[in-house]
Amino acid sequence: MTTSLFFSPATALLAGALALLFTTGIARKAVLLAFPLLALVLVWQVPTGSVTANYLGYALIPIRADDLALLFGAVFALAAFLGTLYALDRSSTLELTSALVYAAGALGVVYAGDWITLFVWWEVMAIASTIIVVCGGEKAHGPAFRYALIHFLGGVLLMAGIAGEIAMSGSATITSLKPDSWARWLILAGLLVNVGAPPFWAWVSDAYPASSWSGMVFLSVFTTKTAVYVLMRAFPGVEVLVWVGLVMAIYGIVYAALENDIRRLLAFAIVSQMGIKVAGVGIGTPLALNGVAAHSAAAVIYTALLVMVAGSVLRQTGKTRLNELSGLADAMPLTAFACMIGALAIAAFPLTSGFVSKSMIIEAAAKEHLAGAWILLMAVSAGAVLHAGLRLPWLLFFGAPKERLHVSDPPQAMRIAMALAAVLCVVVGIVPDGLYVLLPHPVAYVPYTASHILVQIQLLAFAALVVYLMRDWLQPQRGITLDLDWLYRRLGAWIARGFDDITDRGWTRLVSNLNGKAARLHELLLAYHGPTGTFGRTWPTGTMAFWTTFLLGAFLLIAAMG
Incomplete structure (x- = not known):
């Protein structure tokens, strides 16, 4: 047991965070790259099964490895590597140390087999991610404070629910639950806070864009996806999640279509994409859960890629508003190409990772005869084409230049990180079996059929037509969009x-x-x-x-x- 814990992926990242405090120069960069890679290697070495321990009379399971843990562990470790590679020239040791601790917390949650262990790692993530937001500078202090309040509220709800569940059941082991008691409702509420569900979804668009150009990459990966992972473990097939997810998905699309700031636009897109996954968890069939797992893995990469693009624009120009940016393709060709790949992936274009993952959830809704959910999921897919698939790259890189900006593509490490993420989006889209083999249930789904491709092409064409017809309305406008965070701000x-x-x-x-x-x-x-x-x-x-x-x-x- 001790050996297994010592060589767990989370422990490797914690060791990297500690080493980062005592290194500089080349050694510092080596630590940033080596320890996430070590965690990625260790993910594949964790044997299937459980590691148990006793604490205060309760059986704890600090490590529980299966196919689902392997998939999320691998994609989280890979995202940590891409994030540290992208942030290789970032000077803030506090931010990068917190990022490694943050990633360690996510891996700790992935492998936790009991609620007590999960809660400890959950709070590690909350504290580390708050520090990352704070590192965005003085303007980030307010959003960081609000971020901490919301997540500590979620932590309190989760802790109260866990305490009640353990008291009633006598066991701390994480199992599939139904929200049929106040304790389980509290657990579900605590998870939904972290996933960005209403009414507390505004923390995503409030805090994420306030972080640094590198910090948002880490923030976009772990918190919401970890919460979806726990929902898959604890509440699969809970019908209310279908409608909660659809509300999230529609909300994110509407606000993203109105948003002027590119990083806030992507924050709304994250909420919308998370809504699709939450709805998939609510459907709860093996096909739907496979879709949620596959779409989570794909979204980690293409969302991180789009956030890297936005961070590169911020770093190189100092601007993030679409009404101040346009026509950057000539000055930043590699960044523009990376943005196009990420946009195609989030729009679920064939031959990209989004196409082979998102369609599984939509197909699951159709097979369960959830006509309303199927229609809304199709509409949400079209909306993703509108706000991030076409509007963002067109206005940012291919529109008429607002002013002459003497900029170029970002430094080499950032370019390599974006290139790797873009390659992964395409490779997974072309060879989906490499992803499907890691899914928690046997896969009988074939994405590349004539009907799937035809429906998606029609959807993309319709969305493109809508963008063209509404091009004047979709132009960036000065001002801010009011959200539910107005109630507490x-x-x-x-x-x-x-x-x-x-x-x-x-x-x-x-x-x-x-x-x-x-x-x-x-x-x-x-x-x-x-x-x-x-x-x-x-x-x-x-x-x-x-x-x-x-x-x-x-x-x-x-x-x-x-």
Whole structure:
């Protein structure tokens, strides 16, 4: 057991984070690349089965390895490597150390077989990811604070649910659950906070774009995908997740189509893509769960690729708003090419990873005769073409230049990272069997059939037509888009200020009343015990003798009567 824990992928990344604190120069870059690669190697070495331990009378399973853990572990370790390669020239040791700890937390959750172990890694992820947001600079402090509040709320819900579930069942082992008790509903709520479900989805578009050009790459990979992984473990087939996911998917598309900032646009796209996966978990059939697993793996890569593109534009130009950027293809040709590959993948174009993964979830909805869900999933797929498949690359790279920017493609390490991610998007799309063999259930799905290809081409063509007809409406506009975070960023602040005013006035009145009563008490004490008061002034000896005799007589009389 000790040996297995020592050589776990999460431990390798923690060791890398520690080593990063004591290295500089070439050694620092070697650590950034070597330890994620070591974690990737170790993912394939973890034997199928469980490692158990005892804690306070509970059976803990710090490592539980199976096909699903292997898939998510491999793609998380690979994403950690791509992220550190992309951030190789990033000077912030705090951000990169936190990124490795963050990735270690995600791998810890993937291999956790019990709720206690999962919760520990869950909170490690929350703390490390908050630090990554903070490293975005002074402008990121507000979003980081809100990010921490939301995720600590999710952690509290999850912790309360876990405590209740363990108390009722007597076991901490993660198994498939139904939300039929308050504890399980709390667990589900805690997971949905991290996945970006309503009403707390705005943390994604609030915090992610506030991070640095490299930090958002890591943020886009782990938190939401880890939450989907746990949903697959704990709540497959829970029908409410179908509709929660569809709401997320539609919300993300609408806001992405309106967004001017390229990184906020991608943050909304992340929520939309997560909605498709959550809906797949709700469908819960083997085909749907295979689709969720495959689409999660594919989305990790193509989302990271698009975020790398946005980070490259930010690093090279210092700008992120579409109304200030256009016509960058000539100046940044490799970045433009990477953006096109990522856009085709997120649009599920044939021969890309998105096509061979997303279609499995849509097919599962059709097989279960969920007509409403199938129609909405098809609409969401078309919407992905609209906002990220066509609008983003066209406005950013191929539109008329707004101004002459003397820029070029980013440094070599960033270009290599984008190139590797782009190659993976295409290779998985061309040879999907390499992905399908890692899925948790036997795969009988064939993506490249005439009907699948024809339907997708028609969908893409329709979306392209919509973009053309609505090209004026889709032009970037100055301003911001209001979201539900307004409730706690503006309305919440207004309520807090009002509460402060009320409590200040109440405290002032209370202090004033107490001071008045204290003053009157002081006056009363002076009247009786002051230098000239009844009990404070000097009395003649005869008077004192009289009263002493009187009191003694009264005492004797009372004693005699008793």
